[in-house]
Amino acid sequence: EIVLTQSPGTLSLSPGERATLSCRASQSVSSSYLAWYQQKPGQAPRLLIYGTSSRATGIPDRFSGSGSGTDFTLTISRLEPEDFAVYYCQQYDSYPWTFGQGTKVEIK
Amino acid sequence: QVQLVGSGGGVVLPGRSLRLSCAASGFTFSSYGMHWVRQAPGKGLEWVAVMWYDGSHESYADSVKGRFTISRDNSKNTLYLQMNSLRAEDTANYYCARDYTSSWFGPLDYWGQGTLVTVSS
Numbered sequence: 237e238i239v240l241t242q243s244p245g246t247l248s249l250s251p252g253e254r255a256t257l258s259c260r261a262s263q264s265v266s267s268s269y270l271a272w273y274q275q276k277p278g279q280a281p282r283l284l285i286y287g288t289s290s291r292a293t294g295i296p297d298r299f300s301g302s303g304s305g306t307d308f309t310l311t312i313s314r315l316e317p318e319d320f321a322v323y324y325c326q327q328y329d330s331y332p333w334t335f336g337q338g339t340k341v342e343i344k
Numbered sequence: 345q346v347q348l349v350g351s352g353g354g355v356v357l358p359g360r361s362l363r364l365s366c367a368a369s370g371f372t373f374s375s376y377g378m379h380w381v382r383q384a385p386g387k388g389l390e391w392v393a394v395m396w397y398d399g400s401h402e403s404y405a406d407s408v409k410g411r412f413t414i415s416r417d418n419s420k421n422t423l424y425l426q427m428n429s430l431r432a433e434d435t436a437n438y439y440c441a442r443d444y445t446s447s448w449f450g451p452l453d454y455w456g457q458g459t460l461v462t463v464s465s
Contacts, residue, residue: 292453
């Protein structure tokens with residue numbers, strides 16, 4: 237099983253700042269099969285990024301993804317008030333599909 | 345627009361069964377793989393099961409294998425999760441989600457609102 241470890245657990249930032257979230261895999265993940273999701277309290281997750289760097293439909297370009305092998309990054313270039321949420325990475329390269337434990341981006 | 349509406353959750357005794365449903369609309373249901381993902385209260389996401397567009401392939405997390413069964417009725421645009429021998433650790437919000445592809449090779453691009461299952465005596 238591929239274990240995904242996200243860091244930091246919590247990121248305290250102000251609106252307008254840049255957020256950098258990390259996702260490290262226990263073994264190599266094909267870059268075609270790494271996604272990022274956003275979840276707000278009381279809501280279902282929403283797909284942000286797939287294939288490491290492709291934005292899902294309707295996702296603003298302040299969200300970007302990068303990485304390869306075992307190290308992946310989600311960057312939010314300038315935080316908007318609606319971006320404060322929990323973010324999960326997920327690999328769909330191999331069974332079982334796994335998620336990271338999440339990074340909470342909170343208002344400083 | 346794509347809609348996934350889950351139902352069937354509730355409070356159930358340990359060892360009992362429950363069947364969840366997920367009604368799909370706004371897209372050609374029979375063309376997409378479908379997943380169940382759960383989230384225990386205050387915890388992260390855990391993938392549970394997946395089924396191909398035509399029902400020909402399915403896969404389960406080890407934690408539910410042999411107890412849960414995923415199925416679909418493409419004529420009714422509905423996905424199901426039959427949950428047997430429920431345990432306290434199955435308590436979670438259960439989400440149905442659409443695979444980006446017809447099988448299981450894609451991200452989960454649309455999610456239902458979730459249905460809460462509580463296993464407690």
